[in-house]
Amino acid sequence: GAGVSQSPSNKVTEKGKDVELRxxxxxxxxxxxxxxxxLGQGLEFLIYFQGNSAPDxxxxxxxxxxxxxxGGSVSTLTIQRTQQEDSAVYLCASSFISExxxxxxxxxxxxxxVT
Amino acid sequence: xxxxSQHNHHVILSEAASLELGCNYSYGGTVNLFWYVQYPGxxxxxxxxxxxxxxLVKGIKGFEAEFIKSxxxxxxxxxxxxxxxxxxxxxxxxxxIKAAGxxxxxxxxxxxxxxx
Numbered sequence: 001g002a003g004v005s006q007s008p009s010n011k012v013t014e015k016g017k018d019v020e021l022r023x024x025x026x027x028x029x030x031x032x033x034x035x036x037x038x039l040g041q042g043l044e045f046l047i048y049f050q051g052n053s054a055p056d057x058x059x060x061x062x063x064x065x066x067x068x069x070x071g072g073s074v075s076t077l078t079i080q081r082t083q084q085e086d087s088a089v090y091l092c093a094s095s096f097i098s099e100x101x102x103x104x105x106x107x108x109x110x111x112x113x114v115t
Numbered sequence: 116x117x118x119x120s121q122h123n124h125h126v127i128l129s130e131a132a133s134l135e136l137g138c139n140y141s142y143g144g145t146v147n148l149f150w151y152v153q154y155p156g157x158x159x160x161x162x163x164x165x166x167x168x169x170x171l172v173k174g175i176k177g178f179e180a181e182f183i184k185s186x187x188x189x190x191x192x193x194x195x196x197x198x199x200x201x202x203x204x205x206x207x208x209x210x211x212i213k214a215a216g217x218x219x220x221x222x223x224x225x226x227x228x229x230x231x
Contacts (some may be wrong), residue, residue: 031217043221106159
């Protein structure tokens with residue numbers, strides 16, 4: 001079946017501009033996660049959506065970062081007033097949460113370069 | 116908060132050699148443990164996972180990992196590597212408490228290069 005998809009695959013933007021990154025999770029998965037993979041910081045959790053619950057935003061690095069998930073499916077991560085340190089690969093993952101075991105399935109990522 | 120450390124940043128070995136990658140986590144409670152792999156040009160995929168039960172878990176492609184609770188470790192092993200095992204390997208932990216949600220904390224990754 002189809003996996004997690006993300007768009008765009010690459011994004012180059014100028015410092016100070018806003019960007020939107022999109023994630024389409026696996027159909028039926030109730031949970032959606034955003035992570036960031038950068039050279040200096042490795043893989044970091046950003047935000048987590050589960051069903052209709054309030055999202056866990058504890059990993060967002062600043063208030064320039066926000067995300068929403070519409071209709072319990074597609075999610076958009078928005079970075080306002082981008083800075084060079086925002087350059088990274090932004091990964092989306094989804095999972096089906098049930099009692100006990102689960103695993104997260106990752107998308108290919110969006111490589112963001114801020115010039 | 117939990118943290119994960121992977122002891123080796125880079126490993127170079129020849130085909131048929133045995134591989135062991137170390138992973139230690141810091142968290143006093145119960146955890147779920149994972150190893151993910153990222154092959155060149157591909158996205159992260161799950162190698163194996165531990166939730167409960169037998170601490171020796173087997174994953175895809177001949178990999179296995181052993182959870183040693185007393186050592187807070189979840190080391191990855193493969194008896195005989197192939198050139199196709201060249202990849203970056205990530206250990207990850209999720210604390211089994213509601214406050215942690217289901218977010219994963221990752222180690223820094225280990226780049227493995229297998230020479231043909």
